[in-house]
Amino acid sequence: MSPTSALIGLVFVPLAAMLITFVAPPRWRRALALPAMLAWPLLLLMLSAEIARSGAIGLVFGGWMPPLGIAWRLDALGLILLWVHALVGLAALPSAWHRFAPGTPGSGAFWPLWLALGSGINLALLAADLFNLYVALELITLAAVALITIEDSIAALGSAMRYLLLGVLGSLMYVLGVGLVYAETGSLALPGPGAGAVNATALVLMLIGLMVKAAIFPLHVWLPGAYSSAPGAVAALLSAVVGKVALVAIWRIWFAHPVPGAETLALLLGLLGAVAMFYGALMAYLQTRLKLVIAWSSISQFGLFLLLLPLANTAAFQGASFGLLGHGLAKAALFLAAANIVAVLGSDSIRHLPGLDRRMPIEALTLALAGVTLIGLPPSGGFTTKWMLLQSAWQQQGVLWLLLIALSGLVSAAYVFRILALTCFHPVCRAVDRTHPRPPLSVSLSALFLALASLLVGLYPQPVLELLGRAAPGVIG
């Protein structure tokens, strides 16, 4: 099998499985979705070998050249996120398998939508032009919103509606920008020629649209509700991959369109990221529900990733891209653990956390290990990210950024330690109640596996960083 057919399989295997599960009787859907889910990592292994050898894989469909034809391109940055997607998808499988067994409410709709979301994510990471990116982002938004509504509560439906309306507004802004780019340059290719007032306007419009999708402050309002009311497996995938797809698009488009006044704009976006870091952490600290703490922490961490725009050198690119890996795995682990806690305790209110370390030790350990990555303590993946970003700021004498990155770990520690202190050191310990059935061990262990993975990637980051270092010129120019 050639690398290009593996590339095609990455999108079309889940797409075909989606169509098959959609027409199949509901009780077969879960079993039919499984082969597609398991095929992913195998395809990725093959592609990883090729990327390590040649750096990037490109593909043009049917001999139709862009802009009318469709072109795909995979590089190390896309590959990292594809791996996060595959690992989180695998780890979320036991949770989804258990929660959406045939006959349970929502199980018929879940599996086709889950595959549609997977196909959309892979497509967005492969798209080599602005318009295909739009189509993929729409597919992701629609599938994600539908997956949130599976939990048929008022909170879930209201949050899904907010997400949908803002998501469509975001893609509208984005397409407006794409239209202007095409009118100005006659091309939709991602590394398009820049400069000029129209291109600057187009860039700002596209950025606003993508910032809504990535939930970057101040366009984050849909995120806490959407993430906290989705089922565990869905929240894991949303937080680990979906926002980051838009974030990667922001990086790519930003560095591909050098416009006049870019330095000022980069400074502005960096400051926006800094505000997001501290505001998100503060809100995470104030929340009274565990899932909302985790959701707000995402907004805080995305602020850190936005610092790549002002820092803009290879070390910063390596750090921020590596952060996608560490943060994605940790966040998915947290949401899976939170879903288990809800399943057993019936609520994720932090009032129920005291004594959790005895009742649900695996979940408590997962919270602690994933928390280490969020704070960025060594030897976690989060530490590697912060270290590389600090290095980059140091190289450029950026004292402001140096200070902000160092402080971001401190504010993350505030909300993580608050949760851990409540879980392990609170004097009130409630008696063990067995009113709710415990989810199977595999569900707890898969969350722990993700948390461990987020820690272990920080032990030996060199090969990944090297791969990213070689891809850096292709992205940040």
Add this chain to the structure above:
Amino acid sequence: MNPAVYVLVAAAIFGIGLHGLLVARHVMRKLLALNLMLSALFLLLIVVPASIDGRPDPVPQALVLTGIVIAVSTTAFALALMVRLFRRQGHASIHPDLDPTLIGQRRATKRKEGDR
């Protein structure tokens, strides 16, 4: 006719839609506003490249066609979601006070809001 007229009309419709989307509380009104904005966008996409090139350009038309398909399916999905929201909460409006994820949760959801 001068293409600038189309551009100005598109900008005006876009502005009206944006205003409606931000101000209206009922989901139906928000969706209508969103569709207005989409129409303006498609108008702009067709007109702007043609005004530069002169002869008809197939690419923007392909983009708009794809855009229309996506817009129709998104609207249909949003309408279905609106009906479900209406059945569950008794009204189909969205308002910041009704966001259950804000810190003072639950308190706000009890306060019933009439449809606007």
